[in-house]
Amino acid sequence: MLNDQQKEDMKIHFYKYQGAGNDFILIDNRDLSFKYTGNNAVLQLCNRRFGIGADGLMLLQDHADYDFEMLYFNADGKLGSMCGNGGRCIVAFAKHLGIIDSETNFLAVDGPHYAKISDAGNWVDLQMIDIDHIGNDGEAYVLNTGSPHYVAQVNNLETLDVYHEGHSIRNNETYKQEGINVNFVEDLGDHLFVRTFERGVEDETYACGTGVTAVALSMAQHKGQNGHIETPVKVLGGDLRIAFDYNGSQFRNVFLCGPAEQVFEGNVSI
Template sequence: MGKINFVKMHGLGNDFILIDCLNQELTEPSQFAIKYCNRRFGIGADQLLLLYPSKIADFKMRIFNADGSEVEMCGNGIRCFAKYIWDRKLTDKEILEVETLAGIIKPRKIGELVQVDMGEPEFSPSKIPVDIEGEKAFDLILEISGWHARINCISMGNPHAVIFLDEEPKYFAVTKYGPLIENHPIFPKKTNVEFAYVKNSHEITMRVWERGAGETLACGTGACATAVAAMVKGLTEKKVTVHLLGGDLLIEWAEDGHIYMTGPAEEVFEGTVKVPQIG
């Protein structure tokens, strides 16, 4: 029996267990995520974030969902990850390079907020991935339990299916349709699902069903994907505020083709757990 130190953090209520693996080793992170992300029997979190050294960047981030699956990227997670690094003075850089399964992501300190260069959106169906032909997977009609959902698929390092509604998503049956779309066979790696309403050319309201985690209070990559879909369809300008259940994110599609996400990150508490196997 050994001890693992952790920090509980959140970005707009999308919450994380962050473990610094620079000086401690966590074995079987998938099983750890399943056990300790549980809100009744564990610490409680949407995802587990692991901090490692990197040979190609300043640091490396691994991300595990509450169901134990490892994922490519997490927008709210990387803001928390960056805040942890800056708060512990692990570097004096104000722009970090973080290795992820989605490539090198670059968070930047903007006062009390964190801005993240999320890179360029990917529209190619084979790279999202979504099993259809063509150059773009927009305005696809999926029949889901009798509802004909019009989806727009984008990758922000991880797959997203964005659905624009005719009204605010406050009362929409996210927990009914979210898992059905997430697990639809058209998505070989499953997908995150966004239910969005365009309020005006500068504001979007959104709820999200996250792959492997269920409905969360916020999703950074989901906010980016939703904003991009709205911009491509001519529904908004290139700089929008996305209102999520946990708060707001500012999303900008800049002239360099990259998506920039700005929002908060908060540390909640530190703790220690006993685990049966550590390195």
Template sequence: MKFTKMQGCGNDYVYINCFEENVEDPSALAVKMSNRNYGVGSDGLILICPSDEADFRMRMFNADGSESEMCGNGIRCVGKYVYDRGLTDKTTVSISTLVGIKILELNVIDGAVDTIRVDMGEPVFKAEKIPVSEGGNEIVRKTIQACGENFKFTCLSMGNPHAVTYVENIKDFDVEKYGSVIENDKFFPNRVNVEFVEKVNDNYLKMRVWERGSGETLACGTGTCACVVASVLNGLCGRRTEVELLGGNLMIEWNEENNRVYMTGPARYSFDGVWLA
């Protein structure tokens, strides 16, 4: 089976072109291929599929085999793949996901996609839609305890659930210790992606992320969007803010007129391969 390894800001996935390949059990395959010692090594598996409602369909599986609703870094790589590999000649591409159709604007340089601007949709704040186990139309500065420490979280969905909190020194913060506990807190019935954020100034944030099903990753697109939305709600940044991740930087805009969040960032190839197992 042919595959392509790609990454967006270091958030790396194995991509399979399902126009050419057949994947019978993507959950099991995600576990095997994502293993960094015995497999390809990745944060998960993404399938590029035909769609009846959009130009393409994306399915995304975490490293533990669980299927996720959306992946911001992953969808940028899908946009680059379908254009660079000749599956489309459009520079505006629609991609179907479990949380609806996303529109990608491809920035093409010398015949190849360099950066991609993704319409990530509107943030969702209602408790039952995130979901969280209690709350109303907005969960801001909710106290959750982990490992004897209290954290104040702002919770929202960007197609998948996010909990955003703030720390003073992101570089030395123990993301694994606290993220692994908060991910599975009873407040989050479907588990949660946890974003730890340090404010640099009104238009620049630093973020590290613990992704449900994958652990700490170098970047998370939906998480970066959630980080900026939460920071606006907490009065910590402007609506157009750059976010520094372990794997690179993303520019996020929360448009005040249409309430939609836009993410701009790179997508890169790592290598092509053949899965013999």
């Protein structure tokens, strides 16, 4: 039996944030009190039936050379690749904690990131990595924007069975070992409509930041656009905007822009 002190030691203070419907558990781990010893705790916390419920969990930790470090876990409990909407949410979290003001440089798994945040703390422009190459898989585009993405153009996206189609591509012979995020896009003229099947969640999510970034860049290449480009994107959870410079071969100054909002905070025992 656990004594009262042991039970108290298992309590963790957490925050819940969402960015365009992509939701995350955030923990201030600057004191390193959250010890990651396997995927069970993260899996439990992210479970929507038996835990808090989230697409992923992030630890905000100290770093000697940056304002903070972002450590991201997928909902399956495994350490994840870069999460764009998660990155925007952790910037809002850092502002809430008083670590940053209006700008920041932080470290994520894919390297350093710059971001700026509104005075109200609910809108974040996050700089993503530069992209020098977009590959092809048949008519689809394949690229890595901090996480690997497959981009397919479709019609009537609103009625597409994204789970079935995305699951099939993510688990085919080419991608099943490492996995890939599968994005479906419909070009509606004044904006792109995007739906995403995310690896690690293994389901459709309401938004995917690295995914909409991959889609916007792929569509710019597809349409032969050049110069400074700003692309509005609608996802199931709301509206995002991707801004970047493209010279016909290289993408630079890539920014993922959108809302990041605290939903609630609390304590949980694990």
